[in-house]
Amino acid sequence: MRKKEAHILIVDDDEDILFSARVWLKKFFTEVSCLSQPKNILKLMSEHQIDAVLLDMNFRKGFENGQDGLYWMQEIKALEPELPIILMTAYGEVELAVEALKNGASDFILKPWNNEKLYASVNLAVDISRKNKKLNQWENVSVKTNQYQLETKSSVMEEVMDQIAKVSATDANVLLLGENGTGKYVLAEHIHELSERKSQPFVHIDLGSLSENLFEAELFGYKKGAFTDAHQDYAGKIENAQNGTVFLDEIGNLPLHLQTKLLSLIQNRKLSRIGETKERLLDVRFIFATNENLKKAVSENRFRKDLYYRINTVELLIPALRDRQEDIPDLADYFLEKYRQKYHKPKLFLNGSLISELMNYSWPGNIRELDHCIERSVILSNDKNMKLLMPNDEESEKTVVNLNLEEMEEILIKKALKKHRGNISLAAEDLGLSRAALYRRMEKFEL
Structure with a gap:
């Protein structure tokens, strides 16, 4: 499963809670930030676009009435009224958490939580956040990406x-x-x-x-x-x-x-x-x-x-991207602009020979693969000279230089998906895996 592009903020004074929640949610979302001190919430929000907040209800030793959480929830709402907030609470504070739902919280999670329920709650909060407002630069980019993909020449x-x-x-x-x-x-x-x-x-x-x-x-x-x-x-x-x-x-x-x-x-x-x-x-x-x-x-x-x-x-x-090649230059230009801004490399550009290189590749991973290719290329290029890191180049380099079993596994999975044109069932059968096992590995390697 591909990670959802969203930034989740977790606020709790228990480092174990922060660690376990971050490890779990990082499997599904691209960015997860943690704070142990609620006083830093507003500063972080001013520096980053947040899609959902997981907020503990108690921060001061000896004060376990949930008022800390309610206070910081109102502070967050004052800054971002539409930002979904999920409260984390102990069983004895359920009534208070239910009351908080009436005052703006989007959901609450009981400690210790069920991982699947935690994911479901955060995922729904992100979906709601996307519909309510444009929270971050990625969301603005998302709309433009849709327009680019829809303004076809094919x-x-x-x-x-x-x-x-x-x-x-x-x-x-x-x-x-x-x-x-x-x-x-x-x-x-x-x-x-x-x-x-x-x-x-x-x-x-x-x-x-x-x-x-x-x-x-x-x-x-x-x-x-x-x-x-x-x-x-x-x-x-x-x-x-x-x-x-x-x-x-x-x-x-x-x-x-x-x-x-x-x-x-x-x-x-x-x-x-x-x-x-x-x-x-x-x-x-x-x-x-x-x-x-x-x-x-x-x-x-x-x-x-x-x-x-x-x-x-x-x-x-x-249609697969190889069947709508006329759209590759515009898509590549769009992704380049997106990552030039993200990684602060405004002077990079795609010349004619680089576009030809993109046009001559079959793109078994389609638009998603093109997106990843341009991002990797921007990251590894210097500030002025654009160098494409094509998928074939990356795989052949790993094959020749690297004998790491985990990386070889990633290469085999990519080849199976390419061979069967993205058909999960056939690729899994070829690899001797169940579909669920293949999905887990695809998630692991972000394929």
Whole structure:
């Protein structure tokens, strides 16, 4: 799973808490900062764009009434009113935390926390943050990136954009097909932005990253007391998208028995939280995406036929970057501008020979790989002379010079993904791994 570009701030006077929370959240988000002294919060916020804050409720020894946390929550809100704040609290302070929800907190986490619940809460906070306001430079860049990717010069991509323009105004289910890194998330968000639901939440759910035992809890929510760790009522991700759009990514990775539950939800537009008999009416628009061949999966009884026909009212095939080469120069220029600013190297530029080098590469990782290539190149170039670090150059250098097993593993995974054009199932089979094991390694190497 690719890390989400977001900056999370954790504030707690317990170094063990800071360490464990940072290690866990760093797996999912690009930046995680830690503070042991709350007095430094406002200074850090003035220097960095923060997407979500995890805030302890007690900082002074002998004062465990939660007032410290409430005070600093109000200070943060005064500076950034829309910034989501998740309070960290002990079980005995739940009533106070619930009261804090009414005064602006977005959620609270009980110590010791469940890692999956912590991730889900922070991830949702980041999604909400993105919809509420432009928090940081990356968010501004994100919008521009979408525009760059959508202002295509490719005839095959123009056809896709014409279809998107037609379907966006409806509530029809959309299935986006294409290799990893082709921009399915960007296009799903674009469909939402063109729809009448654009002022409502856009919730991205990566089904490939959800463990089976957490599937129902994370998607549908649960009632307090429904199971051992259910200490309070919890609205699932789909319920939190009410009146908006739910983007279910990696739908092809969903096991059969969970496909049945999803089918019922899509058909009936009703959900029940775990532990509840009450049905809640759901008003959301669904967009789905996968790099799997779903027709083949149906024929092999790995994917329900009725679910397949339910999710692909409109089916759009997103072309690989090698099939829309006309867009490579503009995309490369955009990423170069993005990283010139980020790494303070304003004099770098791409000349004709460098553009030709980019055009002559097949880009098995598509736009995402191009993005990473330009970033690495900017980092390793000097202030004036741009030198491309192409993926092939990097891999061949490792192969010749380095016998490190971990790095060789990364090379093999890249080659398998390239060979099978990003198809996770085939690449995993070729490598002798399960899909889940391959996903873990891809996350480890940020592929």
